[in-house]
Amino acid sequence: MEAIKVTDLSDGRALYELGDHFITCTLSHDKRWQLGAFKRDESNLRDDTLAVLKNEKFMFMVKLGGQLSPKPQCIAxxxxxxxxxxxxxDNNMAAAIVMDNTGKELFKIETSTHLISSAISEFGRYIALSFAGSKNKDDFYAHRLEVINIDTGELLMSVIKTDFLRYAELSVVEPDGGLFATFNGRTRLIDVTNL
Structure with missing residues (x-):
């Protein structure tokens, strides 16, 4: 099935028409892959399905069951x-999941703490996750910033965020999982020695 691009959006995403659905998609670095969510089941209040497109052609979908709703973050x-x-x-957070281009789950974190920002490296080897605070004071991920190697599962960085990092936009790069954070027009390389 072919998706029809309706328009580019000011935040870097794009709006597509896929059959009877309009889908706002996050784009890969090279803009060849598109990831969006839409509502297949009209009885649901929120989106219940992810759509993965390549070169504006529908590849596959991931349908979530029950009252689960996906939010696309990024695609490599x-x-x-x-x-x-x-x-x-209440749209409470339940998990962050990484899948490959066939829909196979590669990585999953279960948490009730919402993401403020996230990033995936160009070839999808690394992810960076910036978590908000949490009502659940026992949630390990509250106020954390983590960088994870998806291929090995290795946790490269896990720190409680400082003021600069609290609301920063993230970029994680290959080959080593280097992390850049941008806030108020300033960008800097982040490592455990300069937090």
């Missing part, structure tokens, strides 16, 4: 993608 040039899963009427 090889089609690996990161999305968050939310539950119930």
């Amino acid at each position: 040039v090889n089609g690996r993608f990161l999305f968050s899963v939310h539950t119930g009427k």
